[in-house]
Amino acid sequence: MSQTLGQKEQSLFQQIAKHYENKQHKRGLKVADQLLKKVPDHGNTLAMKALILNAMGQKEEAFALGKTALRNDMKSHICWHVYGLLYKDERNFEESLKAYRFALKIKPDSSDIQRDLAHLQIQIRDFSGYIQSRRAMLKAQPTLRTNWTALAVAQHLAGDLEDAEKTLSMYEDILKVPPPKTDIEHQQALLYKNMIIAETENYERALEHLDIISKLVYDKQLVMELRADYLLKLNRFSEAEKIYRILINRNQENRSYFAGLVAALQLSESQPDKLTEMYAEIASKFPRADAPRRIPLDFLKGEEFRKAADDYLRRMLTKGVPSTFSNIKTLYQDNEKQAAVEKLVLGYAEGHTPNNTTDEKAAKEKESFHGSVLYFLAQHYNYYTSRDIPTALRYIDQLIEKEPKSVDYSMIKARILKNLGDTKGAAQMMDQARSFDERDRYINTKSAKYQLRNNDHTKALDTIGKFIKADATGGPLGETIEMQYVWFLTEDGEAYLREKKLGLALKRFNTIYNIFDLWQEDQFDFHSYALRKRQIRAYIYMIKWEDQLRSHPLFTRASIAACKAYILLHDQPQLAKDEPLVNGTSADSKAKKKAAQKAKKEQEKTESEADKKAKATKKDLDPEGKQLLETQEPLKDAMKFLTPILESSPKSLPVQEVGFEIFLRRKKYLLALRCLLATKSLAPASPHLHSQILRLQHALETLETPLDAKALKTFDTEFKPLLPAPAADLNTVNEDFLHKHNDIQSVLAAVHVRQVLDPDTNRTQAPQDLVKAIKQDSTSLQAAQITLDLLNRWHLDTSSYVTAAHERWPQATAFAAS
Missing domain, CATH: 1.25.40.10 (Tetratricopeptide repeat domain)
Incomplete structure (x- = not known):
């Protein structure tokens, strides 16, 4: 005591x-x-x-x-x-x-x-x-x-709404x-109570309560939105219509108001004439509004679509709106609409004649319209559903020739070069676009992103550092971590992963993991604050958002990349010694040593500056991620990333695929089967299924210790129906599959299976099979790059494959002659 x-x-x-x-x-x-x-x-x-x-x-x-x-x-x-x-x-x-x-x-x-x-x-x-x-x-x-x-x-x-x-x-x-009308916190409490009543789905009572509190709430727009929603759910359509029209008068670009009005008028896409009439009425009332002119393009078809699209495109292109293509590209999911838009805009381009008028204003307007048309067409032919890279380049080069210092034109050309696989040229072009407007943060970040896609970490940090204080603790990298630039850290980590620098890659992905952890912990600050300030509705939304935090696309993407890094570390332990393999051999040791010395000097400089500016700041004892590389159980460490994404993003195909790879290597066969079945439900025609089924069956056939009775029963009921004939040889099944399919994904799946079953044959046969597949018109550049990465991972000869790929994509950096 x-x-x-x-x-x-x-x-x-x-x-x-x-x-x-x-x-x-x-x-x-x-x-x-x-x-x-x-x-x-x-x-x-x-x-x-x-x-x-x-x-x-x-x-x-x-x-x-x-x-x-x-x-x-x-x-x-x-x-x-x-x-x-x-x-x-x-x-x-x-x-x-x-x-x-x-x-x-x-x-x-x-x-x-x-x-x-x-x-x-x-x-x-x-x-x-x-x-x-x-x-x-x-x-x-x-x-x-x-x-x-x-x-x-x-x-x-x-979930106890009644007691609440x-x-x-x-x-x-x-x-x-009673609290005074000026008590904003009391107003928020009243709206929160209304929210609870509405969640009971008793909309009649929710509407009655809203009518009572409406005089006490200053946020009249919110009250109108809630009232219109309740009236709609109570089938009181005429009353809801009046409110939605008032809301549209206040804001003509809110699509939810138009959706509410359509529901209140009891219209549907099967009544295009009435819908068109409604939108035309609103468009005539608000000449500058975009939504009532753009929305009809979603439901109109045939000649009616062509006329509406013609009016819309002429209006936008005449105004020179840069986002015109972004506004309409969602229509390209419909092939007929895509073809109609293409025909219209090509018509505008073909109808252009050289200016011979004396009216200077008319001449400028005509040239401006023509420039907008070419800008649209460059984006159109660069888009994945209508891609024609040479044509896209021709249009954008015409524009750049007339206006060489245009940020927008240079950005589009950078994107086109990216789609050609020319990561170096794309990075240079995007940086050139950045130089035309050095005060624009957006183009600055795009330039840094493209530099990272080209694996140029130093330039990317220098670029992002232009918008960071010169005296920032830890320099640009330290500031990106402090300011939680998750997008930058993700791109940086993926670049290191491409270079097989797993320590730095894992360092970035773990930093992202910690940032999301911090966002989750930040709730602690709001549990008392939100209640004290009575911002209850915002607090409830925050809690629900936090519950879905790990499903954030960037967290999912970074976690999948981290899992792939750990898989690579498990499959190639020599990478822990920081010796990236190129075509199965170690990289040049002199160049590597020089790069390591340079990196060490930069790190020492960064640490020195950081120590001077903030001695109290905790020093990173493992800036290069060497401790992460020293793990004896990389697959176990990968579970830190895999578990949350399997829970939060179970319908993501890449998540299930990487889960299968980890569980198969960890010999957790029931969990591997669960991922396989999830893949089957998400993409039953995926070639990955062929690879997963045969590799899992091979693992089961070569078990040292038999499965227990419960696991065997599960495999008999869930897995056995997916297998080929019981007596079939897996090699034969795999070769039959290969003969029936010639697309790159299927060939790669078969090659992957052969690498497990018969690696000696695969050493000579795989490059030949993949060279044939790469010549198929359906093969994408991205699939070809993934394939090259796997060939390198298996230490197979890639010379013939790279040659064939270079012939197909001569500008692609990945297939450039070394």
Whole structure:
């Protein structure tokens, strides 16, 4: 047991707590050491010192001190509370909850402990526990509105809408003086209650409540949107129509208003004449509006579409709107509409004649229109559904010849070069576009992105650094991490992965993982803030967004790339020595050594600058990811990335495919089967299925230890129906598949199976098979590049393949002569 403090010592202890709250950590540490000289075993002081050390980044020492404090005073709620805070900071929420509960048992009336417990419960979505904690807090302070609202939020998130509404109503009933109309927070609480009623799908009552509170809410547009939505769901169409027309008068570019009006008028795409009439009426009323002219193109067909598209395109191209192609490219999912648009715009181009008029204004307008047409056609022929690269280049070069310093024209040419596979030329062209407007952040980021696609990390950092403070801690790279430029880190990591520099690649992907972790942890700051400010609706939306956080496209993309890096590290352990293989041989050692020295100097310079500017900043002890490369279980480490994306993006084909590869290598055959079945449901015609089925069957046939009875039963019911005839030889089945299919994906799948079953034959046969496949018109540049990567990974001779690919795509950097 720790000693009881005297009056003077108690005053010192209060000073420690005050310094900690004010983030005066050094002062707090000094006073703690002063007090511990007098009472060295005082548990509460040791606990507060641990908390201060933890805030200063000395986590190991803080944890050790926290344990010592707890041993010295097991009955101190402060020691248990601090212990819980330390565990929370380590993201060990289970142990943190235990510590908080122990602290609460010792001091049940502590509002601080109860609040921290409640915040942790909502953070981990323990809704039942959160409701209990909020009930206890409400019982302790029933006059505080925040406690009533928080209990309603807890009930709402747990799905108990009826109790949530009752809780809000109970507080309204006990109010003696209604809040003034200027109380914005009260307005938000009223709208939150309306949101709960609407979620019960009792729209009649939701509408009645909205009518009652509408006079108290300043956000009239939101009230109108909600009223129109409720009226629509109640089939009160004429009333809903009036409101949607008012909303359209306020904003003619909000498509949801048009959708609401169409529903209120009970129209559908099977009534194109009436729909066209409606949109024409609105378009005539608002001459500058785009939506009422663009939306009809989605449902019109045939000659009616051609006329409407002609009017729309002439209007946009005459105005010279740069986004015209972006506005209509979604129509290209329909081949007839794509052909109609192409014919119209080609007609505009062919109808152009040299200017011979004396009217200077008319001449300028004519040339401007012609320029817009050529700009549109360049994008049209660069788009994947209508791609004709030579034609796209011809049009864009005509424009650049007339206006060589146009940012837009240079950007389009860079994109065209990218689609040719010329990553170097694309990067140079995009950087040229950037130089024409150095104040434009968008073109700056595009240039950096293209440089990374060309694996030029140094230039990309220099480019992105133009919009970063010169004295930024850690330089441009440090700032991209600090400012959470996830797109940049993803592109940078993928570039290192292409170069087989797995340490730096994994470093970037782990940084992205940590950023998403930080976004998840940031919720802690809002659990109390949102309730205190009563921004409840925004808080609920945030909670729901956070629940879907790991399905973010960039997280999924980075995680898949990280999994591929770990698979590569498992398949080729020599890459851990930082020796990238090219066509099965080590890269030039001199060039590698020189590059390593340069990288080391740059890193030392960065670290030196960082130390000068921010000594308190925690130093990265593994800037090149060497510790990540030293792992003995790369596939186990990959699960850190794979598990969340399998949960959050189960309908992503690339996720299921990379999951299969990892589980197959880990000999988790039931989990591999689950991914295989998911792939089958998502893409039943995918050639990857052929490869997965045969490779999984081969793994089962060569098992050292037989599967248990339960697993065998699962394979008999789920996997056996997918197999070829029971007595069929897998090699024969694979070769039969290869003879029946000549597209690159199918050939690659068969080659992959052969690499597992008969690698000796594959060494000579695979390049021949793939050379044939690459000559097919259907083979895309991207598929050809993926194939080359796999051939290199299997250490096969790629000379004939690269030659054939270079003939097909002479400008592609990946197939350029070394």
